[in-house]
Amino acid sequence: MATFKFLIQGKNNPTNIYVRLSLNKGKSIKRKTGYVINPSDWSTTGYPKQTDEDLKRFKNKLEQLKATLGTKLNEATGAGAEIDGTWLEHTIDEINNKKEKTDLDRLVNYCDYFIGSLPIKVQRNGKQGVSEITIKKYKTVKNKLSAFEAKQQKTFFVKDVNKKFRTDFIKYLQEDQKTICKHLRQIPQMCKNNLFRCT
Numbered sequence: 001m002a003t004f005k006f007l008i009q010g011k012n013n014p015t016n017i018y019v020r021l022s023l024n025k026g027k028s029i030k031r032k033t034g035y036v037i038n039p040s041d042w043s044t045t046g047y048p049k050q051t052d053e054d055l056k057r058f059k060n061k062l063e064q065l066k067a068t069l070g071t072k073l074n075e076a077t078g079a080g081a082e083i084d085g086t087w088l089e090h091t092i093d094e095i096n097n098k099k100e101k102t103d104l105d106r107l108v109n110y111c112d113y114f115i116g117s118l119p120i121k122v123q124r125n126g127k128q129g130v131s132e133i134t135i136k137k138y139k140t141v142k143n144k145l146s147a148f149e150a151k152q153q154k155t156f157f158v159k160d161v162n163k164k165f166r167t168d169f170i171k172y173l174q175e176d177q178k179t180i181c182k183h184l185r186q187i188p189q190m191c192k193n194n195l196f197r198c199t
Helices: 052-080 086-096 107-120 132-152 163-191
Strands: 003-008 013-023 025-036
Touching: 003 025, 003 052, 003 107, 003 163, 013 086, 025 086, 025 132, 052 086, 107 132, 132 163
Parallel strands: none
Antiparallel strands: 003 013, 013 025
């Protein structure tokens, strides 16, 4: 009997949540679920710890994903479809209403790309590259965004940078009032989005 189990790998925060589909004793496949979590919030039960309401709701999301995957598996098996890693990945994307995306569509990945291009970027004054201080500032923003993803248990993409994202990110940064405007100003420079203008 086929079974689904959630798991994480590594100790970085945030870390990806995977689902393993065991088809039989000799065959299992594993793919990312599209969700991330702080490893300290993960339980050996294969679900988030139930220490607060957010984590309880997150567990419900994963349970719903597992149930839907089971339904999709039964349908695919009945139709004679080949069950492999490609099937599992595409099915997860379908459930999450996610179209095919490149690695650079993910916000934190694009931040890495943007930061990596700074040393070769030509400024208006003709000077090539930017200062180490500027690069460090962008790296700080990227780290804030990674932590924000872990808190929200969600992977953000460049297309998600809108007014709602701005509001949610501001709430997350409330603990550090002095840096809110600075972080908000730097994100649109990377994403070319004016919705983060801070007055």
